Amino acid sequence: MRLLDVAFGHPRGPLGRLGAALMVRGNVEQETWAVEQAQLHARSRVLVVGHGPGVGLVQAATAVAPGGHVTGVDPSPLMRELAAIRCAEQIAAGVVELRGGTAENTGCPGASVDAVLSVNNVMLWDRPAGFAELFRVLRPDGWLVITVHRHVLDVPPDRLLADATAAGFIDLQTSLRPRKRNSPAVELFARRPANR
Numbered sequence: 001m002r003l004l005d006v007a008f009g010h011p012r013g014p015l016g017r018l019g020a021a022l023m024v025r026g027n028v029e030q031e032t033w034a035v036e037q038a039q040l041h042a043r044s045r046v047l048v049v050g051h052g053p054g055v056g057l058v059q060a061a062t063a064v065a066p067g068g069h070v071t072g073v074d075p076s077p078l079m080r081e082l083a084a085i086r087c088a089e090q091i092a093a094g095v096v097e098l099r100g101g102t103a104e105n106t107g108c109p110g111a112s113v114d115a116v117l118s119v120n121n122v123m124l125w126d127r128p129a130g131f132a133e134l135f136r137v138l139r140p141d142g143w144l145v146i147t148v149h150r151h152v153l154d155v156p157p158d159r160l161l162a163d164a165t166a167a168g169f170i171d172l173q174t175s176l177r178p179r180k181r182n183s184p185a186v187e188l189f190a191r192r193p194a195n196r
């Protein structure tokens with residue numbers, strides 16, 4: 001379990017670099033799905049939590065052009081370093097900004113983003129604190145999109161629904177997407193109400 005955490009959960013050192021290479025290849029389908037679901041358009045402001053090596057950041061930056069902005073937060077210095085290399089062009093253009101942070105503590109102002117994306121990290125959160133923080137930073141009517149490998153999620157998918165509801169999210173939808181070479185992806189789609 002410790003080795004998995006060093007490679008994927010809190011990636012660091014050579015094993016973290018190996019984990020990053022596997023994530024780039026293995027998780028691109030989910031990163032693409034999350035960006036597509038978030039209904040991004042020119043000038044959208046997006047927060048990507050737990051971005052890892054940054055595949056989803058590049059996709060989100062493309063989706064919000066021109067005039068949009070993507071903030072990435074990840075607690076791993078190694079993942080921020082690798083994501084900064086992958087997004088060098090977008091960072092230089094002022095479209096992508098990377099910071100240390102977590103789902104529970106993003107450092108973003110309240111109601112400042114149109115969408116939040118989380119790919120394969122909800123199992124690492126303190127979930128009540130994470131859902132409450134993401135509710136806070138989303139603008140009213142903004143979308144939260146989560147996808148996670150079923151085999152790493154340590155609670156039944158319904159638990160995510162309950163935690164998101166407790167934080168105030170509405171219009172919740174979950175699905176289980178079968179995949180050829182991996183366990184199904186558990187997907188959650190939720191909205192901050194317009195009047196809160």
Ligand SMILES: C[S@@+](CC[C@H](N)C(=O)[O-])C[C@H]1O[C@@H](n2cnc3c(N)ncnc32)[C@H](O)[C@@H]1O
Nearest residue numbers: 023027050051052076079102103119120121124
């Ligand atoms: C398995 S990787 C997933 C990375 C990428 N999104 C992907 O699917 O390839 C998990 C990532 O979540 C980050 N992480 C760890 N704890 C976190 C937390 N509390 N909130 C957000 N991200 C966290 C890790 O540093 C790591 O980059």
